[in-house]
Amino acid sequence: MSICFRFHGSLTELLHNRWQGRKEVLLPFTRAAAIKDVLEAFGPPHTEIGSIVCNGQEVDFSWPVSSGQEFEIDSISAPWDVTKTSLLRPLPLPSLKFYTDLTVGRLTHYLRMAGFDTMYDPDQRGRPLAVSVQREQRVLLTKNLDLLKYKEVEFGRAVRAVGPAGQLWEVLCLFGVTTLKRPFSRCLACNRLLEPVKKETVMHRLEPLTIRYYNEFYICRFCDRLFWPGSHVERMRTILNGLM
């Protein structure tokens, strides 16, 4: 007897080529395994799966597959509240914070500009990165499907959009963010919160034109970078307003 799998929602985008466009896949039962491992062999990382129903009953990732079973597998649907318990993710996150990797490096700045706490360490790869994501209790954003398949990564998203603005939009939609709480409040370089600083105390670090046109300044106490609402902020504000 075989096992039947039906994939729904955005999971179909992540199926390996041989299963693309198939309404259902029948596989012979060959060995005992947990449904999580069986599903990941089709392509989609476990982080993309929102629900698994076996013969009409909702089950978790440890469910043992056996012959004659029929599975309906659905993607995570928006808005995704990572602070709520679910059958597949019994330990929710304390808050919505992100971890980005090299494959979506430019998205890091966009998320920080939008006010999201976003960690990025280009030197970390593979399992050490997955362990950091788990320890930091963050959502991993990446285009690397193999990275999302580490068991340590419980919350993650295979980012589909190509450019950083589209990627930010994808993230805002998935997590149901309709208003930005603190845009332009974080250091773009190191993610720390910025503090306002008096113009006269940083005057010696500014170009003449900046002194002439700007009066509002912020400093990162960690990396000592200065920020002011210049042209890049205006450009970003336009993008954010367009997206929201």
Ligand SMILES: [Zn+2]
């Ligand atoms: Zn900084």
